[in-house]
Amino acid sequence: MWEKIKDFASTFFVTGDPLIYGADVSIVLTMAAIVFVLTKYKKWGWLWREWLTTVDHKKIGIMYLIASLLMLFRGGVDALLMRLQLAFPNVEFLHSEHYNAIFTTHGTIMILFMAMPMMFALFNIVVPLQIGARDVAYPFLNAVSFWMFLFGAMLFNLSFVIGGSPDSGWLAYPPLSELSHSPGVGQNFYIWGIQISGIGSLATGINFLVTILKMRAPGMKLMKMPLFTWSVLSSCITIIFAFPILTVTLALLYIDRFLGAHFFTMDGGGNPMMYVNLIWMWGHPEVYIVVLPAFGIFSEIVATFAKKTIFGYKSMVFAMISISVLSFFTWVHHFFTMGAGADVNAFFAITTMAIAIPTGAKVFNWLFTMYRGRVSFEQPMLWTIAFIPCFLVGGATGVMLAVAPADYQYHNSYFLIAHFHQVLIGGVVFGYLAGIYYWWPKMFGFKLDERLGKWGFWLWNIGFYVCFMPQYALGFMGMTRRLYTYGWDMGWAPLNLISTVGAFLMGAGFVFQVWQILYSIKHGERDTTGDPWNGRTLEWSIPSPAPLYNFAVVPEVKGADDWWLTKQERANGTAKAEKAQLEPIHMPKNSGIPFVMSACWFVAGFGFVFGWVWMAVVGMIGVALTMWARSFEYDTDYYIPVDEVRRTEASFGRGISCNKS
Amino acid sequence: MQQVMTHHGDSHDHGHDHGHEDHENLKVLGFWIFLVTDCILFGTLFATYVVLMHNVAGGPTAKELFEMPGVIAETFILLTSSFTSGLATLAMHKGNTKQLIGWLVVTALLGLGFIGLEINEFVHLVAEGATISTSAFLSAFYTLVGTHGLHVSVGLFWMLALMIQLARRGITPVTRRKVTNLSLYWHFLDVVWIFLLTVVYLLGVM
Numbered sequence: 039m040w041e042k043i044k045d046f047a048s049t050f051f052v053t054g055d056p057l058i059y060g061a062d063v064s065i066v067l068t069m070a071a072i073v074f075v076l077t078k079y080k081k082w083g084w085l086w087r088e089w090l091t092t093v094d095h096k097k098i099g100i101m102y103l104i105a106s107l108l109m110l111f112r113g114g115v116d117a118l119l120m121r122l123q124l125a126f127p128n129v130e131f132l133h134s135e136h137y138n139a140i141f142t143t144h145g146t147i148m149i150l151f152m153a154m155p156m157m158f159a160l161f162n163i164v165v166p167l168q169i170g171a172r173d174v175a176y177p178f179l180n181a182v183s184f185w186m187f188l189f190g191a192m193l194f195n196l197s198f199v200i201g202g203s204p205d206s207g208w209l210a211y212p213p214l215s216e217l218s219h220s221p222g223v224g225q226n227f228y229i230w231g232i233q234i235s236g237i238g239s240l241a242t243g244i245n246f247l248v249t250i251l252k253m254r255a256p257g258m259k260l261m262k263m264p265l266f267t268w269s270v271l272s273s274c275i276t277i278i279f280a281f282p283i284l285t286v287t288l289a290l291l292y293i294d295r296f297l298g299a300h301f302f303t304m305d306g307g308g309n310p311m312m313y314v315n316l317i318w319m320w321g322h323p324e325v326y327i328v329v330l331p332a333f334g335i336f337s338e339i340v341a342t343f344a345k346k347t348i349f350g351y352k353s354m355v356f357a358m359i360s361i362s363v364l365s366f367f368t369w370v371h372h373f374f375t376m377g378a379g380a381d382v383n384a385f386f387a388i389t390t391m392a393i394a395i396p397t398g399a400k401v402f403n404w405l406f407t408m409y410r411g412r413v414s415f416e417q418p419m420l421w422t423i424a425f426i427p428c429f430l431v432g433g434a435t436g437v438m439l440a441v442a443p444a445d446y447q448y449h450n451s452y453f454l455i456a457h458f459h460q461v462l463i464g465g466v467v468f469g470y471l472a473g474i475y476y477w478w479p480k481m482f483g484f485k486l487d488e489r490l491g492k493w494g495f496w497l498w499n500i501g502f503y504v505c506f507m508p509q510y511a512l513g514f515m516g517m518t519r520r521l522y523t524y525g526w527d528m529g530w531a532p533l534n535l536i537s538t539v540g541a542f543l544m545g546a547g548f549v550f551q552v553w554q555i556l557y558s559i560k561h562g563e564r565d566t567t568g569d570p571w572n573g574r575t576l577e578w579s580i581p582s583p584a585p586l587y588n589f590a591v592v593p594e595v596k597g598a599d600d601w602w603l604t605k606q607e608r609a610n611g612t613a614k615a616e617k618a619q620l621e622p623i624h625m626p627k628n629s630g631i632p633f634v635m636s637a638c639w640f641v642a643g644f645g646f647v648f649g650w651v652w653m654a655v656v657g658m659i660g661v662a663l664t665m666w667a668r669s670f671e672y673d674t675d676y677y678i679p680v681d682e683v684r685r686t687e688a689s690f691g692r693g694i695s696c697n698k699s
Numbered sequence: 700m701q702q703v704m705t706h707h708g709d710s711h712d713h714g715h716d717h718g719h720e721d722h723e724n725l726k727v728l729g730f731w732i733f734l735v736t737d738c739i740l741f742g743t744l745f746a747t748y749v750v751l752m753h754n755v756a757g758g759p760t761a762k763e764l765f766e767m768p769g770v771i772a773e774t775f776i777l778l779t780s781s782f783t784s785g786l787a788t789l790a791m792h793k794g795n796t797k798q799l800i801g802w803l804v805v806t807a808l809l810g811l812g813f814i815g816l817e818i819n820e821f822v823h824l825v826a827e828g829a830t831i832s833t834s835a836f837l838s839a840f841y842t843l844v845g846t847h848g849l850h851v852s853v854g855l856f857w858m859l860a861l862m863i864q865l866a867r868r869g870i871t872p873v874t875r876r877k878v879t880n881l882s883l884y885w886h887f888l889d890v891v892w893i894f895l896l897t898v899v900y901l902l903g904v905m
């Protein structure tokens with residue numbers, strides 16, 4: 039019996055690596071600390087009522103933000119481990135399998151569990167406020183999306199200490215990811231972690247599409263929407279078309295592994311290329327899904343900090359829509375070298391390069407907006423300006439990669455690694471950081487400290503170039519991706535060492551940002567006006583942080599940059615007297631079902647990972663029962679009475695006394 | 700649908716009492732978009748099937764396996780159930796709860812019949828040695844047809860919940876929206892089946 043248990047434990051838990059024992063200890067300590075603090079300060083009830091059951095889009099956004107920052111940390115640590123291993127030739131720090139697991143989890147986490155939730159954080163916090171809505175279209179579904187993302191991410195992260203991490207790359211190409219080559223459970227963690235959170239992402243796509251289409255304040259025609267909202271709309275359309283493909287692809291891979299099917303196997307008539315096509319039909323649009331909202335953020339920030347209307351509004355909208363359409367016609371450029379033939383490669387080379395055109399138009403529009411504007415260089419604007427040269431280089435190297443014949447040289451080399459980090463860090467991470475700095479006062483009611491922020495900014499930026507510029511050269515020198523060690527004779531050592539130094543500089547930048555947040559909680563400049571940047575769009579017309587119902591009175595929108603127009607009218611004295619009336623506000627009730635349902639998904643996922651059918655069945659029954667329970671819930675809304683709205687507004691110093699209804 | 704699509708930006712008035720009904724229309728629109736995603740899901744499975752349908756790897760081919768009488772019966776049953784779900788919606792518009800539940804019961808029974816026949820077909824195929832792991836063709840076949848069957852089963856589960864709610868509450872804006880969505884879903888599955896019949900079975904035996 040004892041032997042059996044020991045046997046089970048040694049396969050169930052990952053053993054034999056000091057890094058992992060360290061992780062075990064830190065996980066246990068963190069959990070214990072959380073439980074201790076919650077119990078000591080009697081905060082369990084608060085946690086459940088205020089956060090775990092919330093359907094308030096602003097709180098859900100904050101939870102997305104926290105989760106994504108934690109994942110940025112984890113993905114960042116993975117990156118530093120890899121760079122340590124590659125700093126010198128013949129380093130014996132990580133074994134090859136461990137290295138494979140780390141680059142796999144780094145990629146997966148950064149795209150799916152860092153970039154996606156950071157994007158959803160901004161969707162949730164900003165979109166309803168920007169369109170003058172009190173909520174998203176489906177608040178309950180919104181909570182389901184968040185919890186499915188979180189439990190999916192946790193399931194994926196668990197693989198680090200239980201069962202073993204996936205190690206066949208962030209897109210899990212067969213046959214590497216097939217049972218024959220990855221017999222452990224790591225690949226199952228990958229499949230189910232992404233599958234569960236992916237369903238949540240798909241639901242978010244539908245939710246925000248409907249929110250934007252149907253819940254805009256009166257007068258806000260589509261062409262009067264703020265550009266961030268437009269970028270979310272185009273991103274959501276892309277999500278709706280791309281994510282079902284991911285769902286199917288992962289399901290097919292699991293069916294191969296679990297039921298012995300032959301979709302992608304090398305025998306039985308399976309076709310691994312089918313997988314590669316499918317995963318990139320999702321994967322390439324995915325890149326645009328995460329970068330489009332960043333474009334929207336830059337548009338808002340440039341207009342606000344240059345104090346000018348954005349240049350070329352219509353062309354910005356057109357560019358985003360064309361990017362989201364074109365993104366579906368580029369997937370083959372990820373495998374130009376796999377023998378598709380000259381005609382096919384030429385088609386996808388041209389469509390890929392075509393995307394540079396709308397993107398270039400956007401960059402020029404931002405530059406023209408800044409031209410002759412009174413630009414102020416606060417943190418959001420700094421990151422926006424840093425983005426432009428970074429994305430320029432990234433875009434140019436992208437076009438180099440898009441030249442199919444030349445790609446035979448760059449394919450799977452460090453040139454590629456440098457390129458996609460340049461567009462994804464320069465575009466997505468810089469963009470979302472800019473967005474977080476910009477909307478932070480709206481989320482929490484205070485600004486983040488400028489001085490620490492500038493340290494973070496410069497460390498990130500210098501670190502970025504120091505880290506990735508050498509990698510372009512390394513690519514040309516023949517260093518391929520995914521290799522875990524190399525000899526002195528290759529001549530790659532100096533550039534690799536420089537690259538590693540750069541990675542640690544970025545890590546230091548992140549440390550400064552964490553310090554900045556902690557410092558600013560106490561010392562950050564409080565935002566009492568609700569409009570700390572002299573903003574242009576509706577979210578700045580309400581107090582910071584926004585009250586539960588967002589808008590006491592739903593605004594009538596006159597144009598894009600509506601709040602800016604209102605402020606001008608007030609300054610000119612041409613503002614019409616507001617004859618708004620307070621009315622009871624219709625709100626959704628909190629619910630514990632999204633949390634419980636997602637926990638059941640987690641149980642089911644865990645069962646599927648280990649092939650424990652009984653556990654999967656129990657989990658799925660739980661999912662079905664919670665859905666059933668929700669279907670029978672009819673009392674899901676309530677009204678906030680006028681008095682309470684008036685009291686809340688008064689506490690923000692905003693009396694609406696003249697409008698007694 | 701007309702109603703859903705036309706009143707643009709109208710739903711801002713949560714504060715009013717008719718705000719509630721607007722929310723129900725909003726949910727119908729969301730369901731249409733969900734069906735778009737489901738279309739893509741099936742589209743991907745169809746694409747996979749078409750790519751792999753000739754990769755029989757020495758196993759049985761479609762021509763050898765498929766028995767059309769059963770398939771034709773399944774088709775008639777599912778088409779009829781789509782019709783009866785339409786009748787259920789008509790009954791709802793007339794405000795006749797009993798008739799509505801009645802037609803839903805008929806629809807559910809037909810759906811159950813369809814699932815029964817499909818299970819029967821699968822059991823027969825497996826008994827002949829044609830399993831999901833026999834060849835890529837059969838992997839794709841079971842997955843595509845099985846996913847449709849799974850959708851129908853989920854629909855039945857949902858229909859059951861809805862029948863209980865209708866019996867308890869009658870026709871309200873909320874149950875009306877639910878019936879509307881359910882019948883959209885059911886018709887959608889019918890359309891998918893037509894494609895399945897064509898691409899999988901008719902092309903298979905030709």
